[in-house]
Amino acid sequence: MSQSKLPSTLKTYSVLPDNRSPLERALELALSEALYSIDHPYPELLDAQKTRKEAIATLGIDRQVPVWDSTDTEQVKRNRSEQAWRNRQLSGTRAGFVKALEQMGFGADVTPWFKKPSELDPYYFQIWVYASDRVLTQEINARIDQLLIEMKSERDSYVMNLARESIASPRIAVAAEIGITMTSQPFVPAGSEANALTHTGIAQHLRIISTSEPARNERL
Template sequence: MSELHNGSALQSDIQSVSNALFAPVNTGADVVATLWSPETCPEPLLPWLAWSQGVEQWDEQWSDNTKRQVISQSYEQHKYLGTRFAITKGLQPFGFQTKIYEWFEKQPQAEPGTFSIDVSVTDKGIDNKVIEQIYTTIVQTKRKSVQFDLSVSLLGETELGFASAATSGITATVYPYYASEITSESSLCVALANQSFYQIKVYPRSSYVSASILDHADPSWSS
């Protein structure tokens, strides 16, 4: 006992032995967790998982994807059981397109408490098995007190694709640089103006004029 308290090698050996013993249990617990998921449950065990989830309609001829969808939506379908949502969800895993018209939605109005349902089959043909499957699903998901009219039709779907392409381009031509002769035409205009003014006063000699005229003459011109 003292060796265990001291953390001896014996404690490590016991731990290793216990891990080896509980390894299958731990592995089994992980496996059990996958069994309860529709995505990870092995296909042979899907019927048991469907039973545990309250799935009432089951066919081993369904594809693996259809089986898992039916199981995964079972809880949601039971949550809204008796509504048009539950009917639509019940038919959805099979690829059916559904339209429901209740009595007050029709023109003229139908008998109260009734509804009509149109189911379009797109990925398979219509035979008695398909019609029975549609009818059974509706009966299991509708309100028990209502009556309905069923119409099943074959719907073909196709995709119409359009494609267009546009191209554009620019062509550029590059020539080497060439310096050509540069000519320039211009004219030079010169204008010159000169203006001169001379004032000349001519007076007669003093011997020929009277004294009154000389009084107004410039003395520099007298002799």
């Protein structure tokens, strides 16, 4: 950016004292030029979903996101920065635990003590955490523990189970077999032709038989 594009006031106004040197004035103008060459960051700067990638960590620090991990994906960091204040409002609740863990990429199921009074002591809750796309490690376990300690009520205690979740989608296949047998008395050729798919599932069997005495079609 050329100096001519600077606001006219910056060419005449200076924050330096009257005894400034030409070098100091040149540095001041160079810094001003560099600042004015940067695109205006607002209002996207404070929007976790739109801010620049380089600013996400700073935004997370500003909003005091607990248990920040630099190895998380960009989208996980954006989600956690965006929901930081909401998570604090839901601290100590089942919805708060579930939402916070979802933002970290985990599924969760929380059971409070009054749902299982015969198994859990008062103010205890049991939580199952499911990881479907990552290897279970001590670091993951420690991160979840830190998050639960940060969000639970002071009087609450918990039992946590970390499990690897495997999801399979069922598939239904259809196999069709078609055979044609033709006879002409007294000559009866041997053999028939049949084609079938190798999938297991719902099968449809269709066979057409044609004879010359009497001529008829049968569908089985």
